[in-house]
Amino acid sequence: MEKLKKMFCMLVLCSLLIIPTLAGAQEKFPTKPIELVVPFAAGGSTDVLARLVAKFAPKYFDKPLVVINKPGGGGVTGTEGVVRSTPDGHTLYVGYGSGHDLVMPHFQKLPYKTFEDLVPVCLLSVHSVVMIIRGDAPYKTMKELIEWGKKREQVTASVSTKAGSVDITLQAVGKATGLKIVTVPFRGGAEAVTAIVGGQTDSGGNHPSEVISHIKAKRLIPIAVALEQRDPAIPDVPTFKELGYNVVTVGSVKGVAAPKATPPDAIRYLAERFKKICDDQEFIQAMKDIGQPVMYKSPSDFGKYLQEGYEQYGKLIKEFNIKLE
Amino acid sequence: MNEIFGMFQGLINGFGIALTLNNLTFALIGALLGTVVGILPGLGPAATISLLLPLSFKIGDPITSIIMMAGIFYGAMYGGSTTSILVNIPGEAASVVTCIDGYQMALKGRAGPALGIAAIGSFIAGTLGVIGLTFVAPPLAEFALKFGPPEYFSLTILGLLMATLLGGSSILKGLVMIVLGLLLGSVGLDPISGAIRFTWGFFLLQEGVDFVTLAMGLFGVGEILYNLEKEMKTELVTRKISHLWPTLKDWAESKWAIVRGSFIGFFVGILPGGGAVISSLISYAVEKKVSKHPEEFGKGAIQGVAGPESANNSAASASFIPLLTLGIPGNAAIAMIFAALLIQGVQPGPFLIAERADVFWGVVASMYIGNAMLLILNLPMVGMWVQLLSVPYAILAPIIVLFCCIGVYSVRNTVFDVWIMGIFGVFGYLLRKLDFEPGPMILAFVLGPILERSLRQALLISAGSPLIFFKRPISGTLMGFLILFILFQIIMVIRKRKAGKKSESY
Numbered sequence: 001m002e003k004l005k006k007m008f009c010m011l012v013l014c015s016l017l018i019i020p021t022l023a024g025a026q027e028k029f030p031t032k033p034i035e036l037v038v039p040f041a042a043g044g045s046t047d048v049l050a051r052l053v054a055k056f057a058p059k060y061f062d063k064p065l066v067v068i069n070k071p072g073g074g075g076v077t078g079t080e081g082v083v084r085s086t087p088d089g090h091t092l093y094v095g096y097g098s099g100h101d102l103v104m105p106h107f108q109k110l111p112y113k114t115f116e117d118l119v120p121v122c123l124l125s126v127h128s129v130v131m132i133i134r135g136d137a138p139y140k141t142m143k144e145l146i147e148w149g150k151k152r153e154q155v156t157a158s159v160s161t162k163a164g165s166v167d168i169t170l171q172a173v174g175k176a177t178g179l180k181i182v183t184v185p186f187r188g189g190a191e192a193v194t195a196i197v198g199g200q201t202d203s204g205g206n207h208p209s210e211v212i213s214h215i216k217a218k219r220l221i222p223i224a225v226a227l228e229q230r231d232p233a234i235p236d237v238p239t240f241k242e243l244g245y246n247v248v249t250v251g252s253v254k255g256v257a258a259p260k261a262t263p264p265d266a267i268r269y270l271a272e273r274f275k276k277i278c279d280d281q282e283f284i285q286a287m288k289d290i291g292q293p294v295m296y297k298s299p300s301d302f303g304k305y306l307q308e309g310y311e312q313y314g315k316l317i318k319e320f321n322i323k324l325e
Numbered sequence: 326m327n328e329i330f331g332m333f334q335g336l337i338n339g340f341g342i343a344l345t346l347n348n349l350t351f352a353l354i355g356a357l358l359g360t361v362v363g364i365l366p367g368l369g370p371a372a373t374i375s376l377l378l379p380l381s382f383k384i385g386d387p388i389t390s391i392i393m394m395a396g397i398f399y400g401a402m403y404g405g406s407t408t409s410i411l412v413n414i415p416g417e418a419a420s421v422v423t424c425i426d427g428y429q430m431a432l433k434g435r436a437g438p439a440l441g442i443a444a445i446g447s448f449i450a451g452t453l454g455v456i457g458l459t460f461v462a463p464p465l466a467e468f469a470l471k472f473g474p475p476e477y478f479s480l481t482i483l484g485l486l487m488a489t490l491l492g493g494s495s496i497l498k499g500l501v502m503i504v505l506g507l508l509l510g511s512v513g514l515d516p517i518s519g520a521i522r523f524t525w526g527f528f529l530l531q532e533g534v535d536f537v538t539l540a541m542g543l544f545g546v547g548e549i550l551y552n553l554e555k556e557m558k559t560e561l562v563t564r565k566i567s568h569l570w571p572t573l574k575d576w577a578e579s580k581w582a583i584v585r586g587s588f589i590g591f592f593v594g595i596l597p598g599g600g601a602v603i604s605s606l607i608s609y610a611v612e613k614k615v616s617k618h619p620e621e622f623g624k625g626a627i628q629g630v631a632g633p634e635s636a637n638n639s640a641a642s643a644s645f646i647p648l649l650t651l652g653i654p655g656n657a658a659i660a661m662i663f664a665a666l667l668i669q670g671v672q673p674g675p676f677l678i679a680e681r682a683d684v685f686w687g688v689v690a691s692m693y694i695g696n697a698m699l700l701i702l703n704l705p706m707v708g709m710w711v712q713l714l715s716v717p718y719a720i721l722a723p724i725i726v727l728f729c730c731i732g733v734y735s736v737r738n739t740v741f742d743v744w745i746m747g748i749f750g751v752f753g754y755l756l757r758k759l760d761f762e763p764g765p766m767i768l769a770f771v772l773g774p775i776l777e778r779s780l781r782q783a784l785l786i787s788a789g790s791p792l793i794f795f796k797r798p799i800s801g802t803l804m805g806f807l808i809l810f811i812l813f814q815i816i817m818v819i820r821k822r823k824a825g826k827k828s829e830s831y
Contacts (some may be wrong), residue, residue: 041657041660042371042375042378042660042661042664043375043654043657043660043661043663043664044660044664047664048664048667048668051378051379051664051668052668054379055382055668066379067378067379068738069375069737069738070737070738070739071532071737072528072529072531072532072737072739072741073528073529073531073532074514074528074531074532076528076531077528077529077737077739080528107519108521111528153788154788156785156786161514161519162514162515162516162517162518162519163519182785182788184474184782184785184786185516185517185519185782186782187516187778190653190654190660191597193653194470194597194653195473195474197470197651197653198470198471198472198473198597199470199471199473200473200474200786201786212672213652213672213673213674213675213676214652214674216672216674216676217674217675217676219675286670289670289672290667290672324518324519324520
């Protein structure tokens, strides 16, 4: 008898647990907190972007956004996790358009299809590649660097990783200017910045957010940006195109993606709310302070932009015959 | 003179900020949390801080949240030694080397003195580190920037030579471990060419094997597997406790180790890419080298606890220097604090002292207070921790394995690393059975990749000329030491041989 009583109590308790889930099934998206998966380590520029977005989210989203870092494999591991997650719009990938999406597939076969297995939600920011030199170097502009470099055996340039967006862009600069640029790979953007600030290399390539404080301190001088148009994060810096060198890349694109079968309603909701954050003046200012421009694009525009960026890198890699030895 | 006055002025203002009730509370929370994650094997300060990032925005004031995060970081350095000493499992990556002699001390019933000297050493070194941070931060940070690839190469090759000293009785076995460590360190993408090495198709191995995973497997799981074999004792080491506190003799033996450890930690902590782990390994090697009784190392030498435990604390304080004065984060935990500052609209860097003096001095002052809190927290707990050892191993072991799994998982949020830890656990068990010492392997694993990377980077910079290692002043000096060291060893061998021959002829 005692046993039966206990079982009955358990049944009642269990049914209580089921009620909210049943109710939830009928509710509109989102029904629970939305996970923003960052496939890089906490503290990096993509992570800071995601956390800033999450900080502003409560104003516009009906559920909180939670940032989860899943670093590994240069971004492949975390992205694969999102690809294989339940496609209900509650698991998103932040950083869509990074090196492992636009550059790595040209060298390695990935465990998923970057463009078929993910759907674009929106673009948030673009981390352009900016060429930098030390504030006390004997050259102060691109022109002076070229003059200086032509008299020398080689011009070294610190980059974050081998065959990443920065490395490929700087190799392209070498080809376009006729300089013998030797890229020296470091372990990530922060180490590459340390090297150029310490005067270990003649020049360097970085994303503006990584060097903005050193630019303000006049330790580093940005000499050219490899974008089609100037980067709003550093509007005084000319593009390579303006200087007469045809080096244009999309840099490292930072958008949001969802697994492919995510319902269009959820995508619409997400894109709309992210747009509101991108229009928020306080958010724009906070992004500006950390050297990241806010660049919103709708799902379809973003998709096209990514495709173009991917092909652009493919062309550069072929043109300059860049290989992984 | 004016400058020094300004520093004192800043520090006094900083104490004004740090001593408010709110900031004191959060410093205490940070120190407590840090001690706990330090004690729990695998769970490290970097993972903890990243978990708490969202909370830090809720706190609102960036000073308060950074005070808490800094507390977690240096608090973990205090806690890490506890697990190493009591159960031979590193509570924190930087306490790996403390296992060697700390646990031997515990086995001899001297767990109390080991814990005590670790806490006192940590306090002295931590405070010395903060004093350095207060007074010599900017010029030292500039000096550290001069450390480029050639300097790293020279420094690591010196360190690797010292690794041979870490080994036990057999030189051959030590060499085998070094080679294994180098091989393991080469897993992942080739740092210069981008080629894929030894990953067997696993993308998660492309960035190499994580240090925490390796350490928890080799030391944590390996130790437990080894103990399973022994007959189950209800308690491991509590049976005979001679005394709870370090004696005057202990203190006399370890005071210089603490001083040396503090300086090594401070120096290595400032270097970009340096940090608590490397400094503790170097300190151990140095202590063994300078000791008059190197044969005692590995058998419970108190200097083997005092030195490394001081070094990791001093390094923790010192690693704030490049962050706060240059805006350069030197290791994972500091990178997290960097991000937290950025998100709250504070830009760490050369302007921080001028633009946000409140943040700089507030955090610096809180570190003096935090270190004192940690000493007060940790010393009375020594007795309690020793009691913990009376928990039956059958209960303690599964709990340790559980925390190792959680800790390793927390580094990258992936189960894959837990499997890797298991594999290293079996490997660690085999090493113990075959009487190989894991120390040299760990050092080679840490230094090998730096050695390779810096050699190739330096040669890229010099267009292939090895003269770069001798031409630059710091690197040249280090190379000079290296040559002297090798010559010294050769002379010693020759002398020994001669002496041997003479004694034979008699």
